[in-house]
Amino acid sequence: MRVSEHLFHEASKSIAGGVNSPVRAFRAVGGTPVFFARAEGPYLYDADGQEYIDYIGSWGPMIAGHANPQVLDAVRNAITNGLSFGAPTAIETDMAERVKTFFPSMDKLRFCSSGTEATMSAIRLARGYTGRDTIVKFEGCYHGHSDSLLVKAGSGALTFGVPSSPGVPADLAKHTLNLPFNDLDAARALFAEQGDSIACLIIEPITGNMNMIIPHEGYLEGLRTLCDQHGVVLIFDEVMTGFRVSRGGAQELLGVTPDLTCLGKIIGGGMPVGAFGGRAEIMDMLAPTGPVYQAGTLSGNPVAMAAGLATLNALNADGFYDRLAETTHNMVSGVVDLAAEAGIAMQGVSAGGMFGLFFADNPVTSFAEVTACDEDIFKRFFHAMLSRGVYLAPSMYEAGFVSSTHTEAVIEKTLDAAKASFQSL
Numbered sequence: 001m002r003v004s005e006h007l008f009h010e011a012s013k014s015i016a017g018g019v020n021s022p023v024r025a026f027r028a029v030g031g032t033p034v035f036f037a038r039a040e041g042p043y044l045y046d047a048d049g050q051e052y053i054d055y056i057g058s059w060g061p062m063i064a065g066h067a068n069p070q071v072l073d074a075v076r077n078a079i080t081n082g083l084s085f086g087a088p089t090a091i092e093t094d095m096a097e098r099v100k101t102f103f104p105s106m107d108k109l110r111f112c113s114s115g116t117e118a119t120m121s122a123i124r125l126a127r128g129y130t131g132r133d134t135i136v137k138f139e140g141c142y143h144g145h146s147d148s149l150l151v152k153a154g155s156g157a158l159t160f161g162v163p164s165s166p167g168v169p170a171d172l173a174k175h176t177l178n179l180p181f182n183d184l185d186a187a188r189a190l191f192a193e194q195g196d197s198i199a200c201l202i203i204e205p206i207t208g209n210m211n212m213i214i215p216h217e218g219y220l221e222g223l224r225t226l227c228d229q230h231g232v233v234l235i236f237d238e239v240m241t242g243f244r245v246s247r248g249g250a251q252e253l254l255g256v257t258p259d260l261t262c263l264g265k266i267i268g269g270g271m272p273v274g275a276f277g278g279r280a281e282i283m284d285m286l287a288p289t290g291p292v293y294q295a296g297t298l299s300g301n302p303v304a305m306a307a308g309l310a311t312l313n314a315l316n317a318d319g320f321y322d323r324l325a326e327t328t329h330n331m332v333s334g335v336v337d338l339a340a341e342a343g344i345a346m347q348g349v350s351a352g353g354m355f356g357l358f359f360a361d362n363p364v365t366s367f368a369e370v371t372a373c374d375e376d377i378f379k380r381f382f383h384a385m386l387s388r389g390v391y392l393a394p395s396m397y398e399a400g401f402v403s404s405t406h407t408e409a410v411i412e413k414t415l416d417a418a419k420a421s422f423q424s425l
C-alpha cells in the first residue's frame with residue numbers, strides 16, 4: 001500500500017472525511033488523495049517520495065513557486081519577533097499600501113484570514129451601506145462557504161434562492177438570488193423587477209470555480225451599468241483572480257471597476273490572509289468608524305503579512321506577468337494540440353497564470369456548458385497525468401494555476417506526460 005493510502009486511512013479515523021476541505025478527498029475523480037511532505041518551485045513531493053509537477057499551487061497562492069526563498073526569509077525574520085500581538089503592527093500598513101498600488105479601486109481595505117471571511121464581510125458591509133437585504137450571485141460562482149452564499153437558484157430565474165447545503169436556513173437563503181453567468185438579458189430582467197431592493201451583486205469577474213470562463217465582451221460593463229442605475233454595490237470576488245490573471249486582477253485586465261473587491265489566496269503567499277476593500281465612503285461604514293461590525297483575532301497577523309508582502313514584492317519583477325502568461329499559454333495550447341492529434345476534442349483558455357481545460361467540442365462560456373463537458377474522459381485523463389507525475393485539480397470544475405518557477409523544461413515534461421496520457425485513454 002502507498003504511504004498516502006495509509007495516511008488517508010488513518011486520517012479518516014479522526015478527521016471528518018479524512019480531509020479539512022472536501023475537494024481534497026478526490027471524490028470527483030475516484031481513488032484516494034495524495035498526501036504531500038514538501039514542495040519546491042513547481043514541484044510537489046508526496047509521502048512516498050514521488051515528484052509531481054504542480055498545477056494547483058495550493059489552489060492559487062503559490063504564484064512565485066513553492067518554498068520561495070524570499071518568502072521563507074521574510075517569514076523567518078518575522079517569527080523571531082513573536083507570532084501575534086492582537087494589536088496593530090506597521091507591516092499591515094505596508095501591506096495595505098502595496099495592495100492599493102496594484103488595485104487602485106481600493107481606497108481603503110481591511111485584512112482578514114480567508115476568502116470566505118472577505119466575501120462574507122463585504123456582503124454584510126454592502127447590506128449595511130444600502131439598507132437592503134437581497135443579494136445577487138451567479139450560478140457556478142463560488143465565494144466561500146458562508147450561509148448566504150451556499151444558495152442555488154429556485155425554480156425560476158426571478159424566484160427566491162434555496163439552500164444548497166443542509167444547515168442553511170431557507171429564511172436566509174431566500175435573500176440570495178442567482179443569475180446565469182454571461183447572460184446580460186437575465187440580469188436586466190431581474191434588475192428591472194427587483195433592482196431597487198438589491199444590496200449587492202457579487203461575481204467572479206473571470207470564473208475559476210466552474211473551471212475558467214472569461215466573460216463575454218461588454219458583460220461586466222453591462223452589470224456595472226445596472227448596478228449604477230439601481231444603487232447596487234458591485235463586488236468583484238477576486239480571491240482567485242487577484243494578482244493571478246494580471247497584477248491588478250481581472251478588474252485591471254478587463255477594465256471594469258467594482259465598488260468593493262475581495263482578495264485571498266495569493267495575498268497571503270501560502271499563509272491564511274484575506275482582504276476586502278473599495279470605495280472609502282463604503283469602507284468607512286465599518287466599525288469602529290461606522291456601525292457595521294467585523295473583526296478578527298488573527299486579522300493582519302504579522303507573520304502572514306510578511307509572507308504576503310514578500311509574495312507581492314516578487315510580482316513586481318520586470319516582465320513577471322508577460323512571462324507567466326506566455327508559459328501558461330504555451331502549456332495550454334500544447335495540451336490542446338496533443339489532444340487533437342489523439343482525436344480528442346478539447347478547449348483551452350488562459351489569462352496570466354490561470355488556465356482552463358475542457359473536454360468539449362466548442363469554447364465553453366456558461367455553467368450549463370461546463371456541466372455538459374465529458375466528465376468520464378476528464379477522470380481518466382486526470383489519473384493518467386497523475387500516474388505520470390503531473391498534479392492537476394481533481395475536479396473538472398476547477399481552474400488550474402502556473403507559477404513563475406514553471407520553466408520551459410517543466411512545460412516540456414508536462415507535454416510529454418500529456419502525449420502519453422492521451423495515447424493511453
Ligand SMILES: *Cc1c(COP(=O)(O)O)cnc(C)c1O
Binds near residue numbers: 209264
Ligand atoms: C477560494 C475562493 C474563495 C474562498 O476562499 P477561502 O480562503 O477558501 O475561504 C472565495 N472566492 C473565490 C473566488 C475563491 O476562489
